[in-house]
Amino acid sequence: MSSPQSLLDVGTEYQYGFRDEIEYVYRAEKGLSRRVVEMISHMKGEPDWMREFRLRALEIFLKKPMPTWGNTRLLSEINFDEIYYYIKPADKQGRTWDEVPEQIKNTFEKLGIPEAERKFLAGVSAQYESEVVYHSIREDLERQGVIFMDMDSGLREYPDLVRRWFGKVIPPADNKFAALNSAVWSGGSFIYVPPGVHVEIPLQAYFRINAENMGQFERTLIIADEGSKVHYIEGCTAPIYSTDSLHSAVVELVALKGAHIRYTTVQNWSKNVYNLVTKRAVAYEDATVEWVDGNLGSKLTMKYPSVYMVGKGARGDILSVAFAGPGQHQDAGAKVIHAAPYTTSTVVSKSISKGGGRTTYRGLVQVDEGAVGVKCNVRCDALLLDEFSRSDTYPTMNVKEDDVRIEHEATVSKVGEEQLFYLMSRGLSEQEATTMIINGFFEPFAKELPLEYAVELNRLIALEMEGSVG
Amino acid sequence: MSHPLLEIRDLHVAVDGKPILKGVNLTINRGEIHALMGRNGSGKSTLAATLMGHPRYEVTRGEVLFEGQNLLEMEVDERARAGVFLAFQYPVAIPGVSVANFLRSALKSLREEEMSAREFRNALKEEFKALHMPDSFASRYVNEGFSGGEKKRLEIVQMGMIKPKLAILDETDSGLDIDGVRIVSENVNRIAGQDTGVLLITHYQRILRYIRPHFVHVMVGGRIIRSGDESLAHELEQRGYDWLLQEAGAEEKELQEVG
Incomplete structure (x- = not known):
């Protein structure tokens, strides 16, 4: 392994x-x-x-x-x-x-x-x-x-x-x-x-x-x-x-x-x-x-943290971030089950894979019959730091009601050469630039954490990145 | 110091194996403003990216000296630390990274002594003010959701914070309205002052009304085919590029001998 x-x-x-x-x-x-x-x-x-x-x-x-x-x-x-x-x-x-x-x-x-x-x-x-x-x-x-x-x-x-x-x-x-x-x-x-x-x-x-x-x-x-x-x-x-x-x-x-x-x-x-x-x-x-x-x-x-919205007007928000390094597989995701009318959910999934690490997003959006006025927004962003790493997305939609609004968006990107070049042209080393791009990618998660945790998270990412590029 | 700021000698550059620059020679001294003009595809931006060290641009021949040092051997960040700055034609977005955070880190890498948080904030505020940008931009993510003009202005804000020895401005005027061109130009002049060398890449003459070059060069087909003073830019505006292209054939031989 x-x-x-x-x-x-x-x-x-x-x-x-x-x-x-x-x-x-x-x-x-x-x-x-x-x-x-x-x-x-x-x-x-x-x-x-x-x-x-x-x-x-x-x-x-x-x-x-x-x-x-x-x-x-x-x-x-x-x-x-x-x-x-x-x-x-x-x-x-x-x-x-x-x-x-x-x-x-x-x-x-x-x-x-x-x-x-x-x-x-x-x-x-x-x-x-x-x-x-x-x-x-x-x-x-x-x-x-x-x-x-x-x-x-x-x-x-x-x-x-x-x-x-x-x-x-x-x-x-x-x-x-x-x-x-x-x-x-x-x-x-x-x-x-x-x-x-x-x-x-x-x-x-x-x-x-x-x-x-x-x-x-x-x-x-x-x-x-x-x-x-x-x-x-x-x-x-x-x-x-x-x-x-x-x-x-x-x-x-x-x-x-x-x-x-x-x-x-x-x-x-x-x-x-x-x-x-x-x-x-x-x-x-x-x-x-x-x-x-x-x-x-x-x-x-x-x-795959789930929310079963069983009462009218209930809301489920799932923010999931994953980092997979060498030998790691983060198979994570979210499930939102709209079992009542006017329920709302958002799912944001962000993952980074490096050094052969693997991330998977596995998600379920379910809308039961009669659950009218449902709104659901799913967004998955995966970032690959090298060509050995892998990311897959398996979204499942199970919608039995017409009067709903569901949006799904998924992106897979690589840490762009252009982004690195831009940051390095301002004096950042390749490692600092990569760490900055990753921290930025995780920012939506970090800003939901109490400050102490956000600092800790940034430090962890910096540690993870040490010696991984260049 | 005896060395010129920048010396480009017989520079040949290829992208994906395809030759783009075919023997560029150019010397820039401290305090000089050089305008590099030419049509799209003539190789102007390739020169800019090569000087900054973009990995996709392969130098196949020639040399570039920055204050006498071999620039081509330096990593991108080393070039920045040496004092080279590129204002990008298409600045990229860095989602989740605020302008302030980015510039703070950049200055930390570029400067020997660290700025205090307050000094930094004040300096950044001043730059935003000078560029007629609200300082709320400090907390926005780098270039994310910026208009074309805002991106260009942010490049000059960065130039003002970094204060480089050599500023390469790659079509900084494109995407700016007429006020924008004026504001950006005034600030380039302010920041550059007496000591900074400027390589101003443009295909329009209008920015040269505000940033008055000491030298004007015309690039065609990956070579500088004509150099002159400010009057060359005026001539270009009146006569276009075609007459130069026609003359280029005749002059090519001569230029090669000189080069």
Whole structure:
């Protein structure tokens, strides 16, 4: 797969590839079985319905074939028997960073999480391997009834709310990896925002895989009640190993009438992580859901955030950017399902491929019968930095109503010789010029991020570009 | 300094294997304004792009010295740092990159000492004002959605910020209305001052009313077939190019001997 040269590149470019030597509190045996699933449920002290849910999901996972689309070659290389499905890193969850085991705390410090928390976050959740090890939320939000905790605690403390929505937006049978997550899920976030409450500054979750051959299966459920508003950001990194890890999350969003959810992802897994994630939102009347999805890392990502607009006037906006370097395939996209009249959606997908990297846009626009007055705009731009790289677009339209306005535009371009010449004629080196063109290409994504993240993104791109031209 | 600013000697250039320039000779000293005139396809823009170092233009013979240094061995950005500036005939758009960000980075690369953020902002403001552009252009993406005239003005804003030793203006007058030509010209004169060498490429005489050249050269078929002073431009305006073309045949031999 990766030539020695590209592995070398990974080592020098990826700055989060360090690993910790940790004594885990508990590590399940390798491989997936009924016993492992039951053990996870038992250790968490779950109610019966959840144990049953997991076991049913396991059956579905075992029965379902692997996807026959996407990068089937890379998918076929996943060895499900070699994966650790559950690793418990610490005895208990910290409410302050001092309660987090020293080494794990240091890791998150290296990643800049406590600092970001102090500066611009309303709440933080930090997951290490299978469990959330640190959790905080600002008191004023807690007083307003905002719930932000790890999914396991959510299940314990708000069983009715969880049971009502859990697995309803994405049932286990949705796809093989959703079934896998449903069977072995651990950690993730549970958020509930009461009616009319606006959480103005972002809540953030950070996911870290440390162990080799680790499988991380966090499960996130966000419920924004009527007229409420919330912005959630997730970031992720992992060490570099010669063997692969698997990250397979399920994220369910519920935006009730007039609610607004924004969900931002800056995915920067190391290049030995499979990132196979199912993300879906339901938007009720006049609700808005925005997915802002950035994929920079991982070996193979397959992820198509969706919005089901089921109430009149609902809105779905999906902004997806991907960067694929050597040995990487970003198979990403968006799905918008207009199941109600006067619903609106925009999809903007931007991808860059370099050094043999591959990007794929896979999208669905669906308009159900009776969903009149629908507006949908899809725009896909792909940028290729060299002739070894590849980009493909697979848009699907499934429109059963006439009274709709749908626009679709797709472009594939190369970093133009003329653009480089222009910038270099003003004194920029080839690398600086290329980086500037790429930053500009990603600008629509960067400007949707909080400033600190945008700066980080630009820095990451500069790192990715180092030594890649000339 | 004893070296001329720019010396072009017997320059031959090909694009995709096809010869375009066939022996250009030209010397520009500091403070001199040279107009290079000629019809479309005569090789004027090829000369401009070659001097700046566009990768598609292959020098097959000859040499170019900039302050005595071999210009042809330098990368595009090295030429910029040496003091060469090209105002593009067709400036390209760089989506997502603001004018301010772009120029800030450019100046960082070009100058030894860094400008403070405030100095930079003020200087940029001044340039916009001089070119009769609102300074909101600073936050717009480079050339994206600009009219033809705005693009040309932005080139001169850049020239004003960069203050090059040699400014090559490739048909900066085309796409500008009559006021635009005047404004751009006044600014070129201001920026160039006494020390900058200017190579002004045009096929119209009108810009030469404002930027008065010390020398006028006429290019035909990839060669300079006639050089003179300002009066040559006037003559061209009155008589067109045809008489020159007819004479060119007769003079070609002679020119080659001189060259």
